[in-house]
Amino acid sequence: MLQFNSWRKRQQERFATCSSMHYHRVDDSCYLVVVHLLRYLLTSRIDSQSKAVLVNLSDELANTLLDFLDQMEYAYMHPRSTSAKFRFVQTTHQTITTL
Numbered sequence: 593m594l595q596f597n598s599w600r601k602r603q604q605e606r607f608a609t610c611s612s613m614h615y616h617r618v619d620d621s622c623y624l625v626v627v628h629l630l631r632y633l634l635t636s637r638i639d640s641q642s643k644a645v646l647v648n649l650s651d652e653l654a655n656t657l658l659d660f661l662d663q664m665e666y667a668y669m670h671p672r673s674t675s676a677k678f679r680f681v682q683t684t685h686q687t688i689t690t691l
Contacts, residue, residue, distance in 0.1 A: 596677060
């Protein structure tokens with residue numbers, strides 16, 4: 593079973609070459625919409641023959657993107673351990689379900 597501290601250290605090592613990092617507080621629902629959009633754009637581009645991707649930007653999606661930009665405007669320097677623990681649980685849950 594994965595231990596949180598060893599997982600956290602491995603995650604920190606991945607970004608050891610970054611000169612600086614900032615952390616942001618973003619609503620879960622807003623974050624999930626943006627992640628879904630980015631994954632859609634990337635997979636659509638990979639699947640597309642023309643390498644062009646069309647996006648239907650509804651009012652709701654536009655407002656969510658504006659919310660995301662507003663929430664990303666302010667940042668702090670130190671990560672919250674609760675966020676790391678949440679990501680750890682997500683990662684270990686995904687690993688277990690794929691076995």
